[in-house]
Amino acid sequence: MSKVILSITAFLLFCACLPASAFAEEQKIGYVNMREMFYEYEKTREFNKKLEKEDEAAKEDVEKKSKEVRKLRDELDLLSDEAKKKRKPELQEAIEELDEYRKNKVESFIRRKDKMFKEIREDILAIASEYAKKNEYDIVFDNAVFVYSSAKYDITKDVLKELNKK
Numbered sequence: 258m259s260k261v262i263l264s265i266t267a268f269l270l271f272c273a274c275l276p277a278s279a280f281a282e283e284q285k286i287g288y289v290n291m292r293e294m295f296y297e298y299e300k301t302r303e304f305n306k307k308l309e310k311e312d313e314a315a316k317e318d319v320e321k322k323s324k325e326v327r328k329l330r331d332e333l334d335l336l337s338d339e340a341k342k343k344r345k346p347e348l349q350e351a352i353e354e355l356d357e358y359r360k361n362k363v364e365s366f367i368r369r370k371d372k373m374f375k376e377i378r379e380d381i382l383a384i385a386s387e388y389a390k391k392n393e394y395d396i397v398f399d400n401a402v403f404v405y406s407s408a409k410y411d412i413t414k415d416v417l418k419e420l421n422k423k
Contacts, residue, residue: 287389287412288398294381294413299421304373308366315362322358326351384420388412 295301329348333341389397392412400406400413 284395285393286396286398287394287410288400288403288406289385289416290411290413291378291381291399291401294385294417294420295377297417297421298377298381300380301373301377304377308370308373311369312366315366319355319359319362322355326355380423381416381420384423385416388416388419 326348329351333344333348336344385397388394394412397412400411
């Protein structure tokens with residue numbers, strides 16, 4: 258809610274700073290649905306497929322390492338108390354390595370996803386700006402800042418076509 262109020266306030270301040278002659282001319286205004294463009298962008302789909310494959314491979318690796326830890330634990334259960342004492346540090350080390358491996362995989366996945374998101378967002382903004390300039394728009398907004406807007410100002414599909422040509 259505060260994001261909407263902040264956006265509206267920023268827009269009103271922007272309008273207040275415009276000279277009166279700017280209102281005499283008709284402004285060409287449009288908006289885009291950034292969320293829709295993000296999910297409908299072919300590059301997003303490609304990145305998601307790639308991340309899913311990497312995630313699946315990481316899950317398989319974790320499962321393999323987990324089986325090794327379970328096997329070691331089962332072996333220890335069969336040993337005498339004295340033998341268990343000697344091999345318990347080995348089990349503890351294997352568990353810690355598995356936990357560290359999982360943690361690293363999750364962090365790596367998050368970093369890759371964040372990098373992907375940033376790259377795609379930059380692509381979208383660049384193409385939307387290029388489209389706006391080429392089609393002589395004075396202002397183009399993200400529809401997330403509006404409470405209501407008429408569909409006649411929606412240029413999302415047109416920008417998305419340009420984006421997927423890239």
